[in-house]
Amino acid sequence: MTEPALKQLPLLAVRPPSMKTTCHSAGAGLGAGEDAPVVALVGSPNTGKSTLFNALTGSRVTMGNWPGTTVEVSRGVWRTTRTAASCTCQECDCEPGEGRVDITLVDLPGAYSLVPDSPDEALTRELLVDAPVDERPDVSILLVDASRLSHSLYLASQVRERPLRVVLALTMLDVAAKRGVELDLSALSAAVGCPVVGIDPRRRAGLDELAAAVRDLVAEPVPQPRPHPEGITDSLAIDDERFGWVSAAVEAATLDHGSQQASLSDRVDRWATAPIVGPLLFLAVMWAVFQVTTSVAAPFQDALDGFFSGPLSAAAGALFAAVGLGGSWVEGLVVDGLIAGVGMLLTFVPLMALMFVLLALLEDSGYLARAAVVTDRLMRAIGLPGRAFLPLLVGYGCNVPAISATRILPSARQRILTSLLVPFTSCTARLTVFVMLGAAFFGPQAGTVVFAMYVASIVIIVGVGLLLRGTLWKGEVVEPLVIDLPAYQMPTVRLTASVTWVRLKGFLQTASGIIVVTVCAVWLLQSVPARGDAGFGEVAVQDSVYSVAAQAIAPVFAPAGFGTWETTSTLVVGFVAKEAVISSWAQTFAVDEPGDSASPGTLGDRVRADFTESSGGHPLPAAIAFMVFLLAYTPCVATLAAQQREIGTKWTVFGVALQLVVAWSLAVVIFQVGRLFW
Template sequence: MNIALIGNPNTGKTSLFNNLTGSYEYVGNWSGVTVEKKVGLFKNGKNQLIDLPGVYTLNPLSKDEGVVTNFFLNEPFEKLLNILDASQLRRNLHLTMQLLEYGAPVIIGLNMLDVAKNRGIQIDIHKLSESLGVTVAPVVARTGKGCNELAELVTGGAIGTGKNNLVYYGKAIEAGILELENKLAGKVQHPVRWLALQLFEGNPYVKSYLASILPMAELETLIKSVTVSQQQSAGSKQALDQAIHRKRSEVIDKIVSAATTKQDNKKVPHTEKVDMVVTNKFLGIPIFLFLMYIMFMLTFDWLGFPLSDALDSFLSGPLTSGITAALTAAGASSFIKDLVLDGIVAGVGGVLVFVPQIFILFFFISLLEDSGYMARVALVMDRLMESVGLNGKAFIPMMIGFGCNVPGIMAARTIETPKERLMTILLTPLMSCSARLPVYALFVGAFFVEHKAAIVLSLYVLGVVIALILAKVFSETLLKGETSVFVIELPPYRLPQGRALWRSTWDKGKGFIRKAGTFIFAGSVLIWLLAYAGPEGMNVSMDDSYLALLGGIFAPLFAPIGFGTWQASASLFTGFLAKESIISTMNIIYFVPDEASLQGLLAAHYTPLAAYSFMVFILLYIPCLATTATIYKETGSTRWTAFSIAYALIIAYLLSLAIYQGGMLFGLS
């Protein structure tokens, strides 16, 4: 049996999903969109729970929200589990009304009763259940309280479909519903009342569905007729969707009034007290930067490097010795030994040593997200984003880009205006993704031991600053257009669950490990072969290899920005496959003897100024292969894809040139 979980954003839907299911049975994307599709098995192992995207209404504002309507139109399911936020009952019930109109069996999980109580709101669950005609079960999704009872209710026997005619929409709209019922008699499986109301509200997916059954002209005539009739009876020019919303609101107000009582609570809620500080127009951004600094201190100084050093010792010690012994025992040739030890182990292992730092970073990003703070960052950034032709919603894909640019670019689909969506796609690759982090870790460990967190933070901030400057330039030249209004709900602050936090961290970090076993593995083998062979044959000196030949062609171009060696040039080429490949390439090129370290050897090839210039170049230059492919997929334009590569390369070179030559001018090294 398929049961769909649906509710508004920030109602605790993810926590409820995690508590009701033991694990994911399937994780992917809904067809054609970036929204994650999560399907889990109930703990009884018999029923599937399908986690639908959080929406306020079934009438979608963006392509991603259209997933829900498409689900109702095309996917099989038996029951609906609707989660409500008890502290925002009036707003949440608008979606519930549309679900009841669909006519499927519904059960309601009433969450956040503790938050409602703190706000002086008391809810009579029996009266609410009686008003809606469905079972209402109290839960605390964050802790799991009541979840087992809810699971038994929803997976048990028959449950009610609720009162699908709770709202009388007036003579004109009801007549329109009846007319559509007559036209569709025997032609559809879906409830016609729900289809009619969605059509009149302007749902494009329902309209397209109905157009496959009835002529579009017939539908347009019906909509126009109902609109005219409604406006005449109301004596106003109110749009049809507004009239429907008003009628629903009137019924919802009666239900809420009957089922809730509110006490005067003169105390300022805890959330509002914190928001007065963290969303303050003067303090908001400094607080965000301070938290980022603490996050990088934990990632690089306090936790990250000790764990990475321990893993490095294992990889370069027992693991390498064990592989060497196994290859010797198997009678492997010197070529195979060199390939495995100097190519695969050095290349892949050189990337894997940074796994602890990646996971620590993702853990704290997940902590900030799950606590409710990240929504505040978007709100704080809105003031700044608006001044450059974007809004705070565009900063959300950029924040996702800190983890990986690919989902960041795909998340731009939630932005309504084409101009802002395209600009966000073009600018998100400037965000410092986790793939660049190993490069930073390597260089700050070699040249900036006393200021690791500050140097890495400066690179993250630099990416954002450059993106904002370019947004201003683009919005006044290439991409002129109207800026949309930014609306975001601020969820209450919550203490994240340990299990949910780990799952979120793992979901973000596993891609890094997966790339180490695919892209990095293949890249390491290719780089080693190019370094092993040359025009004069096999097993040549590194300086006479094909890799040196390739790097040497472009090395003079990089001399003015501080790293004009063939080794640096060759590393940058492999960075197009995946930014982590830069590290695996360096491990192969700068062959590290047992008594030395890669960081120690880098000191002979770079100065601190050149190292910082190199990191800035890595931050900004061409997007990796996966990101480039995603840009093309999202824009559908070869021209914009080529532009995203070209402008990033030019900006990276010019900024690195200014940093290196400016530093030299001031006597820095």
Template sequence: MSCHGTAPLPLPVLAPGAAAPTRVLLVGGPNVGKSTLFNALTGARQHTTNAPGTTVELATGSWRTAVAGGRPAVQRAVVDLPGTYSLLARSADEQVSADAVRELAQHAGAQAGTPGVVVLVLDATALARSLYLLAQVAETGVPVVVALTMLDLAAATGSPTSHVPPETLAAVLEGVVGVPVVPVEARNRADDGVLELARAVDAVAAHPRQVTDLNLAAPAPSCGCATAGDPPAPAPARSGMVGADLTLELAHAEALFAWVEQAVARVTAALTPDAAPGDRPATSASPRRSFSDRVDGVLLNPWAGIPVFLAVVWVLFELTTRVAAPLIDLIDRLVSGPVAGGLTALLGAVGLGDTWIQGFLVDGLLAGIGTVLTFVPVIAVMFAALGVLEDSGYLARAAFVADRAMRSLGLDGRALLPLIVGFGCNLPAFAATRTLPHARQRLLTGLLIPLTSCSARLTVYILLAGAFFPRHAGTVIFGMYVLSVLLVLGAGLLLRRTAFRDVHAGPLILVLPPYQHPHLRTLGMSVRMRVGAFVVGAGKLIVATMLVVWVLMALPASGQHTIGDVPIKESVYGEIAAGIAPVLAPAGFGNEHAAAALMTGFVAKEVVVGSFAQSFAVDEPGDPSVAGSLGDRLRDTFDESSGGHGGAAALAFMVFVLAYTPCVAVLAEQRRLFGWRPTASALGVQLVVAWALAVAVFQVGSRL
């Protein structure tokens, strides 16, 4: 039974025939090297998944160590829990960590089933903060092993642990806290700390040890989860602790703080035995400016901080657009050229050439897979760039610098990053939401991203603005971007006052990790795992949608054509477009050409211009600003469907393109990250808002 009736955490797939593995939970604060340790333990045997019933992403993996004498390797199932400073959770992410620890404690207390151990990742640069979390974890009764990390950075902080050999510090700490403490330098492949950690975990799983002198009376847990066998209680709103609960928690926290202070004092005394208490190194602040302080002097400077942040965002923007573009083109050419050619030749050789099966496999299935693959470079580049920012320590600074800009929307400063990236491409912007620490903030940001006008929509603006407003095309396009910003702000404020009233910007209190250089191997493993999750998770829906579109285009609406050989206008797709057209009439573009283009735009906005050209049976212009005969046909059609107000109808069409679903890839990623319900709701709301705005624009514009 989990604390709040949630399902147990998922475990990684293990080798067939393997014995029940020890469950290992990695618990620690943000930026303490937990994920680096996870990568060192699991190597390539890892994947991401959401915690049951939540949108909180977890990394799970299998941790194997060889055993001498030809016996099978020992396997442990490792879960990398979201970083937290405390088991008194303040967010869905922290609640997942707290619940997982308590669930494991119940299993351990029951003396049955799978054994489990918490590996508490203790930051050597912040002993007191880490020891507080250790005390909370130990109080649950779960077996604990401490992994001592950030040793290389501790020397630069001026803390009592400076210039102390890792083994000495670990031994002193172990003597003070009473549970195994293993120094681990996870970035160093030659370090034998991981093997030592494995021994400690196995030993503690078999013979649990208790943290020394931690005989505190824990407050009666309001979640009712302390006793195995109790019925699950409803989830308490820990962030809204009130009354007796809060008083108990505060009193208990004070007792834990006292234990922590004693523990730190004992460690300090043990490390400086010859010094009188008054002469021991100060534990309250650094006696000198560190390297990070000097860098922050520039990056957080009141005048330079914001320009630096904007420069970083600009680099991200460029990486996901210009830098990724050649790779996207390469994959696109490869799939649509040699691969499609090869598959076509193969089908021809087996007698299926020029059949609907060929169309289904080449133009449907392969094109769908190709679409998924073209997103891989942009997603990988974004994850890699975010990893560099996160590992280097800058991301926390970005949250601090951009805090004021996002505060009115109740969002963390880091939310500004995906919202700006969204103007390049919405898909990597979703990748950037993972940097937000709270699930509800990630969801709110994820609902706003589709309103940022991505570059794919720009081709539609250029085509229509050039065709209908040739002398003011630039102004019209600029206006679309202004409208996009207003939509993000308006929707954000509206959502915050309605469905997201629980999301609010509380006091900003961030721990700024020391700057350090990113570790390429760890970064590469993380990127590979996350890209894999996208390809598998979102790719299926993208391919399925592409197949459905192909089938609708291939099926003739009447018996005059055969499957796979039918003009779009006379296909089921064309019939649906014709059926939708009257709904669009109040917006001035109630014609089947516009309806078909919008349907195609649901798959990808890049193909809207091509859809218009195909629909009008004219050549697609190489440069959409010089529309040629396509422009003539568009003007004629929009003038006709709008009663002579083609310009207003074109403007309304552009607004519709801005506000409705960006593309199926975004939809698939939304579903993967947030689930079906919010995705379907967002889809419906976006369509309604797009229609209402387009109607308003046309109705006003046609009367001017």
């Protein structure tokens, strides 16, 4: 503190007090002038310091920047009046209301620590510690947030290392009580070595007791600082000792148990993040989500499917016939293409809405965040970088932002490794195909089948991750991390509805755009003849460019049980975007059986018949093999673009090859083994 500063604003320059502990003597002749004791309010921001200052001083306040700084310091007069509760006279016959002690109260800037990290903290330290002894405050009231006792007591540990008169004023006791924390103020006082008073400045509770404690303390000699271990120079070791002192004080002062007795979040997390139970619980929750989604949405889906493939298609056909365009390419494009393709997408609206609602509930409640701990542990168990859990989790929504999320990984090699694993996460676009095939082949067990695909996704990630780590990524160091989880909370209707609507709208906008484009492209390719004499738009679909190209690829998938051109072509379309797989199927079968619109049957029936034929009578293993192939091969061109941007062309091509090899190998193994049993 500089000399001019003291002259301009002598906030703390006081003489040693000459008061005795009687009301009369304490009050006699004291105003908030030169003789008045000076009391400083010290504490971290948000501990109620300013509220207390206002409650104690009322309008008797001056404010201004401390000279030479931009830090504002408030000073006021604290008029303490003796009351029956606050009278601490040893030999006293005074009446209530007699004897007034005016105190100069100084509101020091908020500080977390006496090792300054800001101008505020520097000034607090300067006035409290570095100033000459006779210029320091007579008493310091250290405000401590009872609901965050450990945080606040760190500053107390530093203050108690100094020869200062200190009173601890505990605020937020009501908040602590709501959290189940009950404190023994006497025990806390004994542990920290100074008086402790519980106050509530907003309700003016405990202020008389605080005044009494301060007035008592002013008359006492300056206490001995708390013993501090000698010979420690390392700052971490010094702070470690302080937090050890804090821990001991918290333990001594905590009666119940709110802090030791776990909060509701901690109690739930004891199970939700446990090494064995946590993953099992997470899998059970996700199974329930898929089961509820598929079973509840199924009737709505069937009704919509019946509407689009039945009355709507028939009405559109009749309309085209009425205007003389019956059987034309325009009718083919609209009825077999747009209505079949977009209509099929719309049948998934109830399902997607329900699933988005359930996932939003899980997310808003905080449970979904627990998946991070479970996944992180899995990552570390197999030696992959723990941080990789985040992009992989994001990948279950969409692979494109998941690739971008690999930027959180510290090393380029880890980013490449994780980017190669992301495409194996099952994004929501694949979900529609899983649901359709699950319902077509497994009926009421569709939810379990979808869930199994997510488990298969995890297994593939672990397997490929281990394979890469054991070969190309040998010697990678796994960096430790801590995840600070948010507390559980009650989901809100507004937020859940908002998140669901945003996601559903996004899904429909993007998917419908993709589908309209691919429907037009598929229609065009199905209209162009590759063999025979038919002209454009008149060619049988088997002779179209679309079909002939797919027929050339189809034999590759014969060992996996789905080697027909109708199914193979959807995989080619799915390379562009998985949203278009079902629409292209619907379009192909609608064109394939154009006269069937009056009694169309379901798409699932037609796909099942196709698989039965291609698999030689083993449709179930063929369907599972197809779903696993769909899960493991390249998600979409947008993901490839993101990969190319993040890890370069070489690794992107390597990734595509890896995905195709893994997908085809798994599909063949599943079908060949499965056909032995089904």
